Amino acid sequence: MIANLDVRALVERAKEKVLETSHTRKASICEVGRKGLCCNVCSEGPCRITEKNPYGICRLNADQIVAKNLLDTLQLVLHATSMSVRTLQEL
Known part of the structure; x- marks a missing residue:
């Protein structure tokens, strides 16, 4: 679902014209x-944690995997932000 009404309208218009967008290429989760x-984490995955399978191959549980995924995302955001700041400093 697209929250921004203007973007939603543009995506619908693109669908009508059979144009490819990032919204049409995105696979459902x-x-x-x-x-x-x-x-x-490893080449054995992806591990899918369920009640029946509470641990991944590396023995991480659901809480650990969610925390790891959050920290990985934050690391990427911080890296991108620091690179933007570095670029601005060079100007």
């Missing part, structure tokens, strides 16, 4: 992924 319980 499975329920496990929606909860943040997919682990892609």
Whole structure:
């Protein structure tokens, strides 16, 4: 679902004209992924944590995987922000 009404209108218009956008290329997220319980740390994954399978191959549980995914995302955001600041400082 697209929150911004203007963007939603543009995406609908693109669909009518059969134009490809990032919104049409995006795959839907499975329920496990929606909860943040997919682990892609190693080449054995992705591990999908469920009640039946509470641990990944590396023995991380659901809380640990969600925390790891959050920290990975924050790391990427901080890196991108610091690179932007560095670029602005060079100007």
